[in-house]
Amino acid sequence: MTYYWIAQSIGGLAFLVGITMFFNRNERGFKYQLSGYSAIMSIHFFMMGANAASMSVLLSAIRTLTSIWWRSVWVMMIFIALTFTLATIKIQHPIEILPVGGTIASTWAMFRTHGLKMRSIMWCSTVCWVTHNIWIGSIGGSLIESSFLVMNGFNIIRFYRMQKRGIDPFAVESKAVKAKELEEAQKNK
Numbered sequence: 001m002t003y004y005w006i007a008q009s010i011g012g013l014a015f016l017v018g019i020t021m022f023f024n025r026n027e028r029g030f031k032y033q034l035s036g037y038s039a040i041m042s043i044h045f046f047m048m049g050a051n052a053a054s055m056s057v058l059l060s061a062i063r064t065l066t067s068i069w070w071r072s073v074w075v076m077m078i079f080i081a082l083t084f085t086l087a088t089i090k091i092q093h094p095i096e097i098l099p100v101g102g103t104i105a106s107t108w109a110m111f112r113t114h115g116l117k118m119r120s121i122m123w124c125s126t127v128c129w130v131t132h133n134i135w136i137g138s139i140g141g142s143l144i145e146s147s148f149l150v151m152n153g154f155n156i157i158r159f160y161r162m163q164k165r166g167i168d169p170f171a172v173e174s175k176a177v178k179a180k181e182l183e184e185a186q187k188n189k
Contacts, residue, residue, distance in 0.1 A: 003047070006047065007044055007047035007048050008044075008138075008139050008140065010040060010043055010044040010047065010140075011041070011044040011048075011138050011139055011140025011141050012139070012140040013040055013140070014037055014040040014041045014044055014140050014141070014144060015140040015141075015143050015144045017033065017036055017037045017040060018034075018037040018041075018144040018147075018148070019144060019147055020033070021033040021034055021037060028068055031064050031065065031067065031068050032065070032068075034061075034064050035061040035062075035064045035065045036061075037144075038057045038058070038060045038061035038064065039058065039061045041057045041141060042054045042055075042057045042058035042061065044138065044140065044141065045057060045136075045138070045141070048136055048137070048138055049136075050096065050099075050132075050136050050138075051090035051092070052087045052088070052090040052091045052092070052096040052099065052100055053087075053096065053099040053132060053136070054090075055083075055086050055087040055090050056083055056087045056099045056100050056102075056103040057099070057103070059079060059082055059083045059086065059087070059103065060103050060106070060107075062079075063079045063107055063110065064110065066079070067110045067111060070184070071111050071112075071180065071184065072111070072184065073111070073112070075111065076107060076108065076110075076111035076112065079107045079111075080104050080107050080108065083100060083103050083104055083107065084100070084104060087099075087100045087103065088100055095131070095132060095135050096132065098128035098129070098131055098132045099128060099129055099132045101128055102124075102125035102126070102127075102128030102129050102132075103125070105121055105124060105125045105128075106121065106122050106125040108121070109121035109122055109125070110122075114170065115159075115169075115170035116156065116159050116160060116163065116170070119152055119155065119156050119159070120156055122152060123149065123152045123153060123156060126145055126148045126149045126152065127149065129141070129145045130142065130145040130146055130149055133145055
């Protein structure tokens with residue numbers, strides 16, 4: 001097996017890990033699995049020679065784990081600065097700006113938004129990643145990000161329609177986020 005196909009196989013493994021995370025209903029479990037998926041994709045991109053994407057997705061893995069415990073603006077700014085600095089120096093082609101921009105946008109969304117707004121920003125970030133993955137020829141990366149694009153897109157439409165009917169699909173999540181933000185605010189006093 002050649003190096004190229006080993007890299008593609010790792011991308012396929014990431015696809016399996018990524019696609020199964022949608023079955024996880026627990027937000028913390030979902031974030032752990034998303035971090036694992038991101039770490040595997042970092043190896044895949046490194047092997048494909050996409051160093052900016054590799055750095056971006058590695059920082060995404062660490063960011064996702066961190067966002068389980070902290071939603072602080074300062075933590076968010078550290079990850080945005082790290083992504084901007086460490087990933088941008090690895091850019092070799094203009095299209096490699098897309099995963100860096102997508103990572104920065106999703107970092108902001110993960111720390112500062114929730115519900116439909118977070119999912120919409122994540123969808124836009126996914127568009128950046130799909131475009132990049134098709135460009136570099138990542139089979140597993142293109143499949144998983146395209147799947148994310150379709151599944152998240154359908155869910156955004158479904159949740160939007162629920163909200164129009166007066167149903168808040170994020171009621172439980174919103175209460176948990178607000179309680180966590182209040183707890184952090186009290187700790188910082």
